[in-house]
Amino acid sequence: MTELVVLSGKGGTGKTTVVGSLAVLAVDKLVADCDVDAANLHLLMSPRIEEAEPYEGAELAEIDPRKCTGCGTCARACRFTAIGCSEGTYHVVPLSCEGCGVCAHVCPAGAVTMAARLSGHVYVSSTPYGTLVHGELRPGEEATGKLVAQVKRRAREQAIREGQELVLVDGAPGIGCPVIASLSGSAAALVVTEPSRSALHDLERVVALVRHFGARVFLAMNKADVEVSAARETRMWAEAEGLPLLGWIPYDEDVTRAQVAGRPLVEYSSGGAARAVRDLWWRLDEELLQKAKDGR
């Protein structure tokens, strides 16, 4: 089983548009949406939830009023001002509590306990394009590497169960903890970028991260014809770094139309961007799956 994670140096580069189309083009695959902070792949894939698994994020402090003496030590120690007091009774404000456990540590009466908190769910859904594993956070909860790791674990289990050849992962943007969790254990990464100086800077950082984890790196340039000189600069950088630039996707208004229609680009359009994404998949398939099968 091969795992390909699609990344971008920052949000808004067209990463999810690419993943949504690869999900249509690839056969024998399962898709995992690890961009849990801005999970929107489900908008393109029309999922029907088949299974839900609870996700427990940071713990939540709880004060036992029978043991609490009202000394206020916990409230003074909490740097997130997550402990309030009304009429002499101390209580935890759940949305402010970061689960650090300091209050439980300092409470002289042993009145504070740390409890698991339901922060969201990991879903296994059926779609017209195969199985999608995705996460959803409850309001006020932050995306964490822990949730991404749970989505990936569930996706791998499901892919093995289904006998899939490829796990296609929509990774989080940037280079933070959720990205590292998206990348962990993946054999290869496709990094989607745009033609601009700042995008090249972001690209350099994410490529360094992928290399650190020992995964193969492939690149795709989205809106490649919008800033020709910046696109050329990125191409030259990729050549100097020995990175295969497998996709050269032109600006195409069909991309926005497909998003508005809630459909994967390659299914909605036969225009320039859709053709370029098909070519990108053909080259990726050759690099990732066909060469492995042929022992090349």
Ligand code: SF4
């Ligand atoms: S430190 Fe313990 S005893 Fe003091 S107010 Fe907080 S919960 Fe109550």
Ligand code: SF4
């Ligand atoms: S666990 Fe940390 S953040 Fe939550 S109430 Fe206690 S001290 Fe504050």
